Amino acid sequence: MIYLDHNATSPLRPAALEAMIPWLGAAANPFSAHALGRAAAAAVDRARGQVAALAGWHREGVYFTSGATEANTTALSRGRWRVSAVEHPSVLVWGDGVVPVDDRGRVVLDGLVDALEGYTGLSVMLANNETGVVEPIAELAALARRAGVLLHVDASQAPGRIPLRVDADFVTLSAHKFGGPQGVGALLVRPGRAPEPLLRGGPQERGRRAGTPNVAGIVGMGAAAACVLDAMRPARRDRLEAGLVALGGRVAGAGADRLPNTTCVAFDGIEAADLVMALDLEGVAVSAGSACASGSPEPSHVLRAMGFVGSAVRFSLGPDTTDAEVDTATDSVARVLARVG
Amino acid sequence: MRIVVAMSGGVDSSVAAALLHEQGHEVIGVHMKLHDVAEGKEAPAGGGHCCGLDDALDARRVADALGIPFYVMNLREAFKAAVMDDLADAYVRGFTPNPCVQCNGVLKFQVLLARARALGAEALATGHYARTDGARLFMAADLDKDQSYFLWPIRPEALARTLFPLGGMTKPEVRAHAERLGLVTAQKPESMEVCFLPDDDHARFIREARPELDGAGDIVDEAGRVLGRHDGYFRYTVGQRRGLGVAAGAPIYVLRIEPDTRRVVVGPAERLTEQGLVATGVSWLRTPAPGEVVTARIRHRGALIPCTVEGTDPLTLRFHAPARAVAPGQSVVLYAGDEVIAGGIIRRAALPDAVAPVA
Known part of the structure; x- marks a missing residue:
């Protein structure tokens, strides 16, 4: 995973x-x-x-x-x-x-x-x-x-x-x-x-x-x-984000100062919730929005407040995340998108 | 094969998932969250809601016991748009709608099927009692449990990716499997009501969905004589006998509902019989062969009525013998033997004059 x-x-x-x-x-x-x-x-x-x-x-x-x-x-x-x-x-x-x-x-x-x-x-x-x-x-x-x-x-x-x-x-x-x-x-x-x-x-x-x-x-x-490190470097997140944008992803909060480990990306043609499930089946753990008691995701109040249209998947990296892992995750997203395209 | 199983939390879909898992398929459990049980409105004792939190938890427990992935899909908006809004409108128009048909046609076999594809699943399975060979839709082997009546809107291309693992089984066999597999849902009572209408209280649903609607009016006979009052025409169904609160010598039945005047027209049983019907929103799974014998079912568990197809869309049927209580809004399902070949929503009884030389 x-x-x-x-x-x-x-x-x-x-x-x-x-x-x-x-x-x-x-x-x-x-x-x-x-x-x-x-x-x-x-x-x-x-x-x-x-x-x-x-x-x-x-x-x-x-x-x-x-x-x-x-x-x-x-x-x-x-x-x-x-x-x-x-x-x-x-x-x-x-x-x-x-x-x-x-x-x-x-x-x-x-x-x-x-x-x-x-x-x-x-x-x-x-x-x-x-x-x-x-x-x-x-x-x-x-x-x-x-x-x-x-x-x-x-x-x-x-x-x-x-x-x-x-x-x-x-x-x-x-x-x-x-x-x-x-x-x-x-x-x-x-x-x-x-x-x-x-x-x-x-x-x-x-x-x-x-x-x-x-x-x-x-x-x-x-x-x-x-x-904990005083700060993380964004290079690995940027590598992931570039790959996801190349697949048609739209980044929420792009252009703002952001945490170096986080990217929140929407893709046309697939609900974030479905992408989260599909990636889980591919062995990649990510999330979308927050979860209600029964585990069903609600539309994100954060994205709504920003006027961001669509539902987005959050990828948040850890201190030990590797380039190989983010590349595999990008490939998994590409495979899922190919099904719904 | 990777298969998504729609798991309501009931015994049927639990066993459907378990059997496919046992056969070695890669099963993914999905619980459709269709609506909220509003706060302050307790679920009836013993549950019975297909989409309440407890049922989602039961489905999750079964999935965990099987060791399969399990997800809750939020389909509330789609359900409201595809089922609940139409349902309220239909009642306002004096129809007797069937929300389960709409839910199957749109939510399960369009929306969920598409989402199953996103999960990489080749097929969608449900716990319905019906059979399919991938191209055609048939009644269940257990005619007592047969649910093919509710499945007519399914399109052939959806059928090609649909499995009904329980189609060849009886309910006791399903329960026996649940016991054998130790599923927590094995002893769960049957849910007969519409999942989002506790106690089947559709009058309350309409009051909440259309609070401005005043449905009260007169109960009249066919000559227009007022026999009594009712407090909402949408409470009534064509063919209904009980709950009229009108004293008459012979048994009387609801013959018609007139939303414009809010009148409920009643009369004796013999005035309920009809020669045929017209249905719209028609879906054909296959065209009948020339001379093929077809029968129609106009309510769940209703008799199969021999009939002739006089028009395909709108679907116009002539019954070979008069049939009772043709209720607008209900589904008519056309069978050839045990095969579902078409279905539609009943718009009116009898035949248009052009094709109805009724004696």
């Missing part, structure tokens, strides 16, 4: 797995006073430092969560937030007003300061999960400051792909997008902005997130953070 769906989840890095193994079998409650508990607390603290280092954040501002959805919910479930039209659904649900994007998927800055009047904050992702389009976070940060509102940035897709230096009040991270385990993420919080806890009844995460920490998961996230 050629795995080109790293934006959905990226496999656990061996270093993360290795770091986790001892903790999966350990009696390790970091809030226990005994030696085993202290060891666990030290491990969690070390991971906190590793995640802080990845993001250039201060260690005390790193709050571990069960993943990006919990981090987004913690940041956004209080107050009144304006969110971009291309956000992940776990952000969109908290949006009380939407910021449109242009045809390349970039947030429209004109008039945004006025549009933030009366809002608690603005939430815009660092890079889009479907198209890979990178949003102008530096400009948005300045703009939010001018408007006097908070800025939340869902940076789930960024680590290991583009530098993660974000000037924001809240930043969401997800471990399994960069080689850590599933079920763990973090909310990075600027000093003085500590969020109201979602889960109460315990002192964990400085009282901001009650519940025994997922020690093995947190250790895995830290280990993955410590070994």
Whole structure:
């Protein structure tokens, strides 16, 4: 199986797995006073430092969560937030007003300061999960400051792909997008902005997130953070994209600054959902849009917001994807298109 | 051979997939998601929805147990356009439509077949009880379960790429296979209702699809005398006897539905008999040979009525003996022996005067 769906989840890095193994079998409650508990607390603290280092954040501002959805919910479930039209659904649900994007998927800055009047904050992702389009976070940060509102940035897709230096009040991270385990993420919080806890009844995460920490998961996230590259090079994605465009593919967000591992491509004559299934049967794992409970893909709100016509398939590469793999994937697409042409 | 099997989550399509898999074919399970069961409207006890989440899960469990790929295809828009919109229109016009026929003709044997081709499949299989030799369409071996009546719109070129693995089997045999194979759907109850009309409550469907429509009106006899009131003409079907709420000496039946006046015309059984019918939207699978004996079926499980073809499109049939309750909107299927040779949508009973020298 050629795995080109790293934006959905990226496999656990061996270093993360290795770091986790001892903790999966350990009696390790970091809030226990005994030696085993202290060891666990030290491990969690070390991971906190590793995640802080990845993001250039201060260690005390790193709050571990069960993943990006919990981090987004913690940041956004209080107050009144304006969110971009291309956000992940776990952000969109908290949006009380939407910021449109242009045809390349970039947030429209004109008039945004006025549009933030009366809002608690603005939430815009660092890079889009479907198209890979990178949003102008530096400009948005300045703009939010001018408007006097908070800025939340869902940076789930960024680590290991583009530098993660974000000037924001809240930043969401997800471990399994960069080689850590599933079920763990973090909310990075600027000093003085500590969020109201979602889960109460315990002192964990400085009282901001009650519940025994997922020690093995947190250790895995830290280990993955410590070994991700600061940035990926786009050459392999470009090679794939050129091949797909040669087959008639139209790239969503073409011309915009995009993640170096992502290309989102529509082909005339075949629904993205069918291409995903056909490629699965060819041994190539990709995806289209997001999936509803029964597994049936819905039209993408991201592409709709960009005014992109048609349904598109997302190819998202990982750090170990090879030229041979992207060439094989391109050949598979060509074979499928030949059936429907 | 790579074969896509349409898996509803019921026992029939589960066994169809399992048998083809057992025969060594490369089987791909596909569940068609056709509609949503709207929130707040619970599925009836015991399920029965072909497209609810539970049925998709059952289909997935069967596919997982067989070790075959399984996909859910979102066909909601196509289903709405091809089936649901027409269905509401047909009821408004006073017809008694058959959505399963439309779904087979368009969704399964056009849209799904095309998508199966994109998956590299040479054939599409379903759990229908019918038989095909790749060129012709026949009744199932089990005449009690025969579903050929619902399959007439299938085109010959689609038939060439269609398999009905259950066509030669009886329902108990199918259940026995399901038990033998340990399929989770083995004991699932039969679903008799239209998949998106819980409890077959089509009146509710029309109220929701056409909320502005006021269908209430009079129940009248053929002389126009008002015998009672009804709260929606679209609730009635030609030949219907029960649920009229009208007291009359002899049993009375719905003879006609008049959407313009919203009247439901009723009368005694003998006024229900017709000499023939005219049908449109006709699909011919083959032309009958000269002198070939043909029969018509005008409702699911209805009798086979010997008849003469007096026109091919519109399909004009003369019954050799009067037949009861010709309901506009229902399908008429023309058989030669056990072979389906044509079908169409009944537009009206009786024959046009030009070809109908009715005594």
